[in-house]
Amino acid sequence: MDFGFTAEDEAFRGEAREWLTTHAGATHDRRAWERTLGSAGWIGIGWPESGYGNRTATLTQQVAWAEEYARSAAPARSGHIGENLLAPTLIAHGSDEQKARFLPPVAAGEELWCQGYSEPGAGSDLAGVRTSAVQEGAHYRITGQKIWTSLAHEADWCFVLARTDPASRRHQGLSFLLVPMDQPGRIEVRPIRQLTGTSDFNEVFFDGARARVEHVVGGEGNGWRVAMSLLGFERGVSTLAQQIGFAEELGRVVRAALDTGAADDPVLRDRLVRQWAELRVMRWNALRTLGGFGGPGAPSAAKLLWAGWHQRLGELAMAVRGAAASAGPADWSPSAPYELDAFQHLFLFSRADTIYGGSDQVQRTIIAERVLGLPREPKG
Known part of the structure; x- marks a missing residue:
């Protein structure tokens, strides 16, 4: 196989490198940086569709962008979950209304997302999730706990895998819900302190949190199919x-x-x-x-x-x-x-x-x- 880049790819790489050199050191605020990326169209270049404020790029150009970004002094991304996981999933399984509502804010860097999959006792076993969602009129009421939720303390929204059929078992009866995080008293985020002293992961507690019925992706009961599709997007460029x-x-x-x-x-x-x-x-x-x-x-x-x-x-x-x-530094004290x-x-x-x-x-x-x-x- 030929792993080389074309002249067009190298021109794209040069544009990316020049832009990053000019803008990467402008701010250390990660949310502001997402908006800067979005305003220049750099969020969502790997999406198969444009028209949401994003530019599009070939696969090799996406590789060039990813490599140049990694080499630059740009801040760590806080919008990658929305860009690389939620957005491709909505493009594949979402309704036109869902795509129109959620993709433009992701492309603009205005709304950040986190992933509500793992639970205590069901870390890598997604079919064992126990978080429940019960429909009450125009909303679902969500009760349960998620863990190891990256960036939950910064996120505006969370996509949650929850059991909507209480009589179901394993991968049956699950639904993929889009849940707003700004629900005081209904959603609590607790940072998990790591060995490094940082807290990138969180516990998230849902106590009657609400999600709108029209924000179920792929239809009720089809959450397993949607969730597995999302995991296919997780390891790419x-x-x-x-x-x-x-x-x-x-x-x-x-x-x-x-x-x-x-x-x-x-x-x-x-x-x-x-x-x-x-x-x-x-x-x-x-x-x-x-x-x-x-x-x-x-x-x-x-x-x-x-x-x-x-x-x-x-x-x-x-x-x-x-x-x-x-050993610690020479002036260390307990x-x-x-x-x-x-x-x-x-x-x-x-x-x-x-x-x-x-x-x-x-x-x-x-x-x-x-x-x-x-x-x-x-x-x-």
Whole structure:
């Protein structure tokens, strides 16, 4: 396969790079940055439809944009859940009214979204969700709890997988609801403090929260089909941008190994070379998958590859630093907690890589059952 970029792609890349160079440092406020991206049409370039305030781009141009964004000093995105998960799902399953209502604010960076899937006791087992939604006239009343909800503390809306048929089991009787987050007394968001000291994930409690009947995507009872379709959008072009970040992290680890002399150790040197080679393989695999050659197990295989790779990089960063990796700054005291350095943050955060976004065990089960045709795991 030819993984090269055309002259048109490179011209698009140059436009993206110039725009990012001019605008990326203008603000550190993430919500304001989303509006800046939206006003220039950079949100939703991968959508198959235009007309919502977004420009459109070919697949290779989307790759170019993602790579240039990852290389720039632009703020971390807070609108990617609406852009890359909700929007393609609405385009595939939503009504014309739903698309007209929700896609323009996403494209403009005006409305931010979070994902209400995982629950306590049903993290990667979406068919086991217990959050309920009962229709009462023109609304559904939602009761239950979601967990590991990224960016819920910033979001304006949440798409929620809930059980609308109380007599149903497993993947039957579920619906995909669009729920406004501004419902004081009905929705509570509690940040979850992580090993790194940050709180990117949240618990979300629904106590009679309301969603309008016309905001059910795909029709009542069809939530499982819609939810599975959404998960198919989760690992796409953004994987390549993620790998740019990985390459930068690996570069810092290599430079540290050279500075400290750790690269003289043949075992550590071999580990560094392996990390570099595996990252190159992941890039070619991602491009191959985007070209339509991945097969049904490709998203799960990609998740297994990058999660394990990134976790090993965190461990390697600690090994390169040696004993100093576990120490705080010279002026540290128990009464004044210190900020983690980049390598410590990498190591601690990457412990979760093999869990969030679908654990390694779940990805292996998907490959075993759906690709290899092995017997299904018995359900308790």
